[in-house]
Amino acid sequence: MVSQEARREPGRKGPKPPIPLSVLTGFLGSGKTTLLNRILKDPAMADTAVIINEFGEIGLDHLFVDQTGDGIIELSSGCLCCTIRGDLVTTLENLLRHLDNGRKDRLTRVLIETTGLADPAPILHTVMLHPYLVMRYRLDSVITLVDAVNGFSTLLEHEEARKQAAVADRIVFTKTDLLQTPAARAEFEKLKHRLGTLNPGALRLDAQSDEVQPSKLFDAGLYDPNSKIPDVATWLNEEAYAANTQGHAPSHGHHHDGHHHGHHHDHDHDHDVNRHSEAIRAFTLATDRPVSTSALEMFLDLLRSAHGPKLLRVKGIVHLAEDPDRPVVIHGVQHVFHPPTTLEDWPDDDRRTRMVFITKDLPEGFVRKMFEAFSGALLPDTPDAKSMTDNPLAISGFTSPVR
Ligand SMILES: Nc1nc2c(ncn2[C@@H]2O[C@H](COP(=O)(O)OP(=O)(O)OP(=O)(O)O)[C@@H](O)[C@H]2O)c(=O)[nH]1
Numbered sequence: 001m002v003s004q005e006a007r008r009e010p011g012r013k014g015p016k017p018p019i020p021l022s023v024l025t026g027f028l029g030s031g032k033t034t035l036l037n038r039i040l041k042d043p044a045m046a047d048t049a050v051i052i053n054e055f056g057e058i059g060l061d062h063l064f065v066d067q068t069g070d071g072i073i074e075l076s077s078g079c080l081c082c083t084i085r086g087d088l089v090t091t092l093e094n095l096l097r098h099l100d101n102g103r104k105d106r107l108t109r110v111l112i113e114t115t116g117l118a119d120p121a122p123i124l125h126t127v128m129l130h131p132y133l134v135m136r137y138r139l140d141s142v143i144t145l146v147d148a149v150n151g152f153s154t155l156l157e158h159e160e161a162r163k164q165a166a167v168a169d170r171i172v173f174t175k176t177d178l179l180q181t182p183a184a185r186a187e188f189e190k191l192k193h194r195l196g197t198l199n200p201g202a203l204r205l206d207a208q209s210d211e212v213q214p215s216k217l218f219d220a221g222l223y224d225p226n227s228k229i230p231d232v233a234t235w236l237n238e239e240a241y242a243a244n245t246q247g248h249a250p251s252h253g254h255h256h257d258g259h260h261h262g263h264h265h266d267h268d269h270d271h272d273v274n275r276h277s278e279a280i281r282a283f284t285l286a287t288d289r290p291v292s293t294s295a296l297e298m299f300l301d302l303l304r305s306a307h308g309p310k311l312l313r314v315k316g317i318v319h320l321a322e323d324p325d326r327p328v329v330i331h332g333v334q335h336v337f338h339p340p341t342t343l344e345d346w347p348d349d350d351r352r353t354r355m356v357f358i359t360k361d362l363p364e365g366f367v368r369k370m371f372e373a374f375s376g377a378l379l380p381d382t383p384d385a386k387s388m389t390d391n392p393l394a395i396s397g398f399t400s401p402v403r
Helices: 002-007 032-040 085-100 120-128 151-157 159-166 182-198 232-236 238-247 293-310 364-374 383-390 392-399
Strands: 019-026 048-053 072-075 109-113 137-147 170-174 203-206 280-287 311-318 328-333 353-360
Touching: 019 032, 019 120, 032 048, 032 109, 032 170, 048 085, 085 109, 085 120, 120 137, 120 159, 120 328, 137 151, 137 159, 151 159, 151 182, 159 182, 159 280, 159 311, 159 353, 182 280, 232 311, 238 280, 238 353, 280 364, 293 311, 293 328, 293 353, 293 364, 353 364
Parallel strands: 019 109, 019 137, 048 072, 048 109, 137 170, 170 203
Antiparallel strands: 280 353, 311 328, 311 353
């Protein structure tokens, strides 16, 4: 699987390396087509297949994308995340078929542009859950465009926008050239602060600067094709989560459901920003203690079966008790986890188990307690482990298989 790719020597026979697949998302009018047009001119984008999802009876977006020909595939008459996932599977299969039968020479990456209202998770699931596609494609980056002018109010008002921001590996600010007034710039600061809570680990880029290039947008996955040693530190970016936790005192972790702040424009305090987005949290768990394989499986199984929809994104590297020299990498989007990957070695001296979480309506304390019950204090009758296994709701989670 992917770890084979990391070990592959040029010219050696074996399964073809998986093709990186990225998702370009962002709210309505955030500038997806504009950015796409710009990066498609870059020679690094040659041999990229772009799948554009239209929503509405007559697809128009492809008319505005400059490049024509084989590379652009339009999927219309529905939204990828809802009704036309089958079309996406067929399209991805056809691309492989063309590659395998020689009708297409090279396919270096696939980029899927979603509609502005799409939840990216089901699109990622389409690939992760497909037994063949998951072998031939690997999830590389989720790139989320955020309008610097309207982004703050969009985040406040639209759940889809918050989800798009929360699952991103890259956040690209668009329209920063329009931040002309002090008020607009102050609003932009609030937007950045809010994004820091939703998703502290994503690399931020400005569409108006030269930094928005394929090399910065892509290759955000664990595996850099140019390097044999996976860059786990960059991939997890756990320091960003730590800074985020320190920056937000625990007393701000709760929200006031009974009190809705209808007007949010002139409030800058965390409690006032938005009661909804407070439900999305980003945090990290770490432990020095090796984790047994069964404990890891139970923890993940319970999490994803009982709380799957609340796990917007989970990434981690785990020190297994049974195989301490070969860490296991986990990666999940909601209830769907990639098959865990075993690395041949630790990427650096840090051999702790580390996991980063972006959750919705799932408090950090709950996940932490559960993790401690299964990992740290795994002795059978510690109070935490006991309370977990005594919980009938928790037990029901054990029944579904870990992929
Ligand atoms: N000033 C400025 N305008 C921008 C920028 N990026 C995009 N726009 C403009 O914003 C409008 C919307 O951009 P699009 O690229 O069509 O946005 P989109 O996300 O593809 O839109 P939908 O497909 O409707 O979701 C267009 O008028 C663009 O010219 C930017 O960085 N600065």
